Amino acid sequence: MLQKILKQKSGPLTKDLVQEPGQFGLGKVPSRLAPASTVTSICGYCATGCQLKLHLNEAGEAINLSPQANYPVNLGMACPKGWQALDPLAAPDRGTTPLLRDPATGERRPIDWATAVDLFTSKLQGIQDKHGRDSAAFLSTGQIPFEEMAFLGLLWKSGMGFLHGDANTRQCMATAVTAYKQSFGFDAPPYTYADFEESDVIVLSGSNLCIAHPILWQRIMRNRRMPEIIVIDPRSTETAQAATVHVPLKPKGDLALYYALAHCIIRDGRIDPEAITHTEGYDEFAAFVRDYTPESVAERTGLEPATVEKLARLVSEPGKRVSWWWTMGINQSYEGVRAAQAMINLALITGNIGKPGTGANSITGQCNAMGSRLFSNTTSLVGGHDFANPEHRQKVADGLGIPAERIPSEASLAYDEILHAAEQGKIKALWIVATNPFHSWIDSGRLAALRDKLEFLVVQDMYHSTESAAVADLYLPAAGWGEKSGCLINSERRIATIKPVRKAPGQTLTDFRIFRLLAEAWGCGEMFADWTDPESAFRILRDLTKDRPCDITAIKGYEQLDQAGGIQWPFPRSGDSQSPLSSPESSPIDKVANHSLFTRHSALGTPSERRLFADGHYYTPSGRARILYSAPDELPEAPDAKFPFMLLTGRGTSSQWHTQTRTSKSDILQKLYPAEAYIEIHPRDAKRLGVLNNQTVTIRSRRGEMKASAYLAPTVQPGQLFLPMHYPEVNKLTHPSFDPHSRQPNYKASAVTISPS
Template sequence: MIRKATELLRQWDGPLTRDLVLSPGEFGLGQVPEKLVPDQTTRTVCGYCSTGCGLQVHLRDGVAINLSPAADYPVNLGMACPKGWEALSVLHSPDRASEPLWRNEAGELKPVSWDDALKTFCSRFQNIIREHGLDSVAFLSTGQIPTEEMVLLGMLTRFGMGWRHGDSNTRQCMATAAVAYKQSLGFDAPPYSYADFEESDLLIFVGANPCVGHPILWERVLRNQREAKIVVIDPRHTETAQAADLHLPLQPKSDLDLLYGLANLLIERGAVKQEYIDEHTNGFADFAEFVSAWPLARIVAATGLKAAEVEQLVEWIATSERVSFWWTMGVNQSYQGVRTAQSLINLALMTGNFGRPGTGANSITGQCNAMGSRLFSNTSALLGGRDFTKPEHRQQVAQILGIDETRIPHSSGYTYDQILEAVRRGEIRGLWIIATNTVHSWMQRDETRETLAKLDFLVVQDMYHTTETAQEADLLLPAAGWGEKEGTFINSERRFGLLKKVARAPGVALADSHIFRLISHYWGCEALLAPYDHPAKVFQLMKRLSQGMPCDITGIEDYAMLEQAGGIQWPLPAGSEPPAVERRLFADGKFFHADGRAKFLFDAPLPMPEPATDHYPLILLTGRGTVSQWHTQTRTAKSAVLRKLYPAGAYLEIHPRDARERGIQPLEKVEVSSRRGRVTVKAMITPTVGRGQVFMPMHYGETNVLTLPHFDPHSRQPSYKDCAVQVRRLNQENQP
């Protein structure tokens, strides 16, 4: 197999005049493309956020030298944010993982061959399983590798190696939306198209700051020609709130009180579409009775909003023809996020704002391929958006793959938080982390590092050897990154976009798909992945796995069709008419539950698990800092251009009155403490945060020293945006 791997390297990672651009006519199943001609340009999709922008990569003598936004791509229409413009530069960072590294007896990571690395990988994990059972190993995956690689990883771990526990870092961003859609609509199905930003009369953003988090989507909002009103519901006066017609700065985690109250006031006003409710939904009568307990006075008391602000929003919803509700992490990352998301779905259903242009209850995804992870990674859902617990779904997958059904687990196993908890109690002894930076991104950073130290064996597979998590590894496997391999991403509006190889990975780093296939050989389950030796072949498998499911893509012929169409939204079953550029779901009023109806779902709001106290009087909010930063800065910190566009060190935003009470001056260093730890950061004094609240961007390692580990009971998604802290001025002699 090492000889085969070398052949693969020569074929796909050989001279830079080979396999960098594929024209529509050259895309074929496993076909080796022609050499590049000099000064050629090709289109690919960006690998940062879920917007899924098209980028034109410009090559000279077969080498990618620059890029620009693709003017003909239906997502971004010639626009790109700073991260997209700098996507190539981060590939050339000197800290790229270019060879396998093994931690020796002296505790140092030293180079080893792929043969030694993979023998060690398999022998160590297999020894742990023999001694402690299959429940003693697990993997943590990502939303940032191509869908085809997610399929191979899910097949390898679940069906080939027999591992029972595995999850994706998508749990940290999109689990709430996925569960909310499944429960309410019958499938994890964001209903919208980006055209809906341009076609709404009223856009309501809840816990979303697209100006920073999804700037190209905000550009789509600015293209709206319907004189639309914009409402932002967010404790912070964010960049998006500053551009809004109405900002409702509610108290943190009082969303449910406001949204239930809006429903009640709309019902009292008679501003519901009863015919739509009767024909297309279940449970409205019970919902209406439930929300009747939220009169205007209760809304005002719970949220801290003014009555006139609430009444204005009710008036706008009641009188607007096309209302769209948009949310992202401010809703998803909550201990009651699923019910909050469903309260937005409820509002859209009861006002008939589904399936028409400019409408919908619309979750904006986080990572570039979080949707691919939700549907095809074999973590929380069985391949194709199926359910591990359903015998008929296991039978379907087994038949498609030609394997014994008994190889498919009857559950998805532990979620992300449960995996780490099992490590803490000594149940899980071996862990494989792929393309994610757990030490930085998980709550209680210091305890997370201590948790990983309890493992008998930790493998990290990443494109950089310097991440906080890679530094804890016993074995580091070097992986190719965006632009160094092929495949597809699925963006927020369900669009399959084509990722192309425009650069060669450094050293002997391999595409994740190659690593998975090599591991299958060393583990002894090579036959399972052997038929899928090129991403295009995996895509054909994905089509079969999607057949008959709501995400059916059997009508997408191949990569060439994706190239020609500028990406294609699911679903597109075989026999469909040529797809429109942008399509939304539920135009026929039929949802994915067996009876074709959507459900009204609700629960009473819960108190904040860690409210402010005399000792910790401030509530810490977290989120994106600037357009130029991304997640744990694993990539964006490698760009000299991007580093100039955001603060170099961690900082805290604090209201002027709260700062004045503590004697804090602008840019002064302060100590921020919670029940879990303390950090030193610079103070940014700004009225964009409310009194009694502070804000820290998630991109800095200091933030998750403080955050509280608590989770939504339905989605198991962490709630990063509420914990109690204290902020103190440091002694003057400690100031720089």
């Protein structure tokens, strides 16, 4: 079977391929597209989920693209990355064949797929036989279709019999996931993007929306209600400068600020009594925030009491629609879960949930982070289920046609715990898929030391040149966006398709096909016999969501998703007699209540907007939202005499993306951002230290040092510095502290010193 899969035809996207769907894991290319000059596909960068129109040549390969005019997300707009989305496919450092490292010389040599698959299997089976199922782990991504994510997670845990695996969504969305699960009973962002256009007050916390999600900023600009746009951020970012109100918060003072806002709102009776009946824990919360007066939080927040009082009035004015939005400035924090829940609490007690222009809304980072949250089989059992629940394990086993005992009941270690176990020698092997932790992980110098403790490191990626691929024992070349099919889920829960419009170079395979090869070689191929192509996998995964809050059983397939302009979950079969819609005996967590949805339909009759919690019913056992809180903690690493500056990190420009693995392949995008690392410093600090504009400086933390060009910028406050996260040296400095609830790293606040080089 292995040789049969390897010998499958792998030609360009010609009419022959259109007539033979499902080859080499590309999935079905609908025959209706054969004569067409364009196809649509969701952008593979951020989780905004813009749809692009790809213009094809006669061979069916994309030669150009433009944003899709009528798609309900981007409405004909695209950011610089989207316009250049095809460029990374033609990069000269694309992987074209598997590579094996010579342990004696460190040099890598090409090998064929049969050799690579045999090596992968024999090495990992040997490690498992000797050290058990806890001895290896995978680290995956939020940037491949969820059909591939699910295949990886199920193959690893149920097919190969290992336990540990986590996705790099742990670096961006774990805080929001945990906050929603604890507060709402399920990871359920409640909003639709139309809320940007229907709010009277928009609060952006820890979010430089203009740069990180420029299309969503354009949605705000379409708002005709003349909204107050409030930006809570230590820096005077591009978004803060465009807002009506900038709150220059002291770094990590957000939790104390939100508690002070709740104090003022409750003290002044500006709550919504009806909305509070749909919560639990309000009385205890009201007592808790009684001590959080604006005066008491002034030192921690750096804000005058009058500023806090004014802000409290703005976000609780009766009759006004208030929406709260956050991204990495909140998520990447040592107390991010409680900060996110503090915003959720403010929305709950003021009645700003489930209505147009409202919500406590996390904006996702990666294109398929939401797909990872539901289908990667890491922190949650595939389909939004719970590994610890025996009924859930049995349901998933039945849906997959495998014994229930093949599904683990224990939780995997989290990302940081996996790496710590590798440092201790407990995890002997790592399989890294479509991510680059040797650049992106916090305190990245630790990974270089950790590498020597691993017996076997496999990296599966588009490029053989990433920091992670460069140190791998075995490199597997994988196809990227534009070379495969599948589904992504964006921040507003919208499911939509991507399509293959270029042939991957050389012997490169889609991740889906690589997983098929490995399943056959391992001896568990029969378990995935029905996973013939991504759309077949989609139907299996769709059916597994039945009766869950993320139920999408009414979606027939990819064609319906394309015709509908994407579909937000939940989308259950309402006419199904076995549906939870007609089963009052179901527990609240297993109930998808139609009356909890606000739905607006497009002119074609398809649901274009679907907002959750319209009736105040949540997915908790009581059906009420939980108000959760705890006292703010001290900074894990505060500035001191030796390291007197607070280092902030974040997005640099709208043309940069994560570790620049893809954006650096575009000549046009490279012209739109500085090639070398730069650091923003306040002119007053620069003068005191004798630092000139554009001068090379050295930044040091307790973990490492780097050089950068100084950029004198009054947009940062005195005593603070800002580094864009995209440069490989930056995470040598960041502090390895984590939120105790989500295990998400605290990238945003570290103590450093700076001096002229």
